[in-house]
Amino acid sequence: xxxxxxxxxxxxxxxxxxxxxxxxxxxxxxxxxxxxxxxxxxxxxxxxxxxxxxxxxxxxxxxxxxxxxxxxxxxxxxxxxxxxxxxxxxxxxxxxxxxxxxxxxxxxxxxxxxxxxxxxxxxxxxxxxxxxxxxxxxxxxxxxxxxxxxxxxxxxxxxxxxxxxxxxxxxxxxxxxxxxxxxxxxxxxxxxxxxxxxxxxxxxxxxxxxxxxxxxxxxxxxxxxxxxxxxxxxxxxxxxxxxxxxxxxxxxxxxxxxxxxxxxxx
Numbered sequence: 001x002x003x004x005x006x007x008x009x010x011x012x013x014x015x016x017x018x019x020x021x022x023x024x025x026x027x028x029x030x031x032x033x034x035x036x037x038x039x040x041x042x043x044x045x046x047x048x049x050x051x052x053x054x055x056x057x058x059x060x061x062x063x064x065x066x067x068x069x070x071x072x073x074x075x076x077x078x079x080x081x082x083x084x085x086x087x088x089x090x091x092x093x094x095x096x097x098x099x100x101x102x103x104x105x106x107x108x109x110x111x112x113x114x115x116x117x118x119x120x121x122x123x124x125x126x127x128x129x130x131x132x133x134x135x136x137x138x139x140x141x142x143x144x145x146x147x148x149x150x151x152x153x154x155x156x157x158x159x160x161x162x163x164x165x166x167x168x169x170x171x172x173x174x175x176x177x178x179x180x181x182x183x184x185x186x187x188x189x190x191x192x193x194x195x196x197x198x199x200x201x202x203x204x205x206x207x208x209x210x211x212x213x214x215x216x217x218x219x220x221x222x223x224x225x226x227x228x229x230x231x232x233x234x235x236x237x238x239x240x241x242x243x244x245x246x247x248x249x250x251x252x253x254x255x256x257x258x259x260x261x262x263x264x265x266x
Contacts, residue, residue, distance in 0.1 A: 001057045002032055004050040006064030012040040013088065014049060017071035021079025021098060025058045062087075067107070073100050076117070089126070092119045095143060108152065109133075114162070115142045120235065127152030127171065130164050138179060140164070146235055156183050159200065163228065165237050175202045178257060182228065184239065198254035203228075205240065205262045214249035214259055222246075222260060 002024055015038040018024075024032050033047030046052065054061070058079035066072070066087040073081050074090065077097040089107035092100045095114035102119075108126035111119050112133055125147050131154055132139035140159040150168035157173070159181040170189035178200035185193075188206030195211060203225070221242035229239040240262055247259040 001054050001059040001061055002029065002052060003054040003061045003063070004032075004046070004052055006050055006062070006066060006069070009065045010039055010049060010068050012068070014039050014069045015071050016046070016069050017074040019046065019060060019062070019081075020073050020076040021058045021060060021081070022076050024056070024060060025079060026056060028056065029053070067105075070107075073098075076100075086123070092117070095119065105149065110147075111140060111143070111145045113138070114140050114145075118144045118146070120146045122148045124149035124168065125151050128154045128157060130155070130159050130162065131157035132159075140181060144231075146232075146237065148236075155189075156181065159183075163231070165232055167237065175200065175257075177253070178202070184228070184232070184237070186237065194250055194257060194259055196253040197250050197257035199256045201258050201260065203239070203244075203260045203262075208259065208261055210247060210259065211250065213251045214247040215251070217246045217248050219243075219245045219263065225260075 018035040029052050033052050035046045061082045063084045068088050070088045071090045073092045075094040079098045081100045083102045086104035087106050090109045091106050093112040095117045097117045100119045102121045105123035106121045106125045108128050110125050110129045130140035130145050138160050140162045142162045145164045147166040151166045151170045153171040153173050154176050155170050155174040156164050157176040160179045162181045165184035167186045169187050170185050172191045174189040175183050175194045175197050178197035180200045183202045185204040188204050193208050194202050232239050243264045244260040245263050
């Protein structure tokens, strides 16, 4: 497994989309060092910023303060990336397979428009996690994103499929214009949750300040949550199975979405 250690944080954002197992697998360490990266407008190499050690393989380990390093794992389809520290924007954008683990925080657009694989962030994340890029009709269409800290605005914006679960607090517009998929908000969210959602499911374990375009329909224990509960329990996320109030909406949009707000066990 190649181990890349950042010598010092770059002065301007570093675009490093070549650092992905799809590119590095099978390369010698010298070839990894020679991979192109962009420091602002300057085309440089991985070796200009990172020390590279270890052995070739389908996993990559990164160390250092990568807060200004962007596009790591872009479009990866296999293997794993293990990041020890903080990381910048667009982590795992267009991810189709494989796994990315982060011990620290991550920036905006984690898993933007991803279609498969898993991203697990132990710290906080920025906004637009699993979301559609500006001008794009659809966001995340598969895979899993797990966040143990807090998340920013527009979580899961326009997502179609997949699962996003957040243990900490979530900012405004969670599930904005959702078209499908599932959000699990273990500590609730701020304002306008599910605004303009067309389809999909948002599960909140804390009370929400709902938009008036959502209507309560029933109180029940969804059987499909058992599947999500088993999947999440493996990663340390506990999801109650009983005692939810269901709200349908957003009636100002297509109106086929649902909010499940945990109340008391039945």
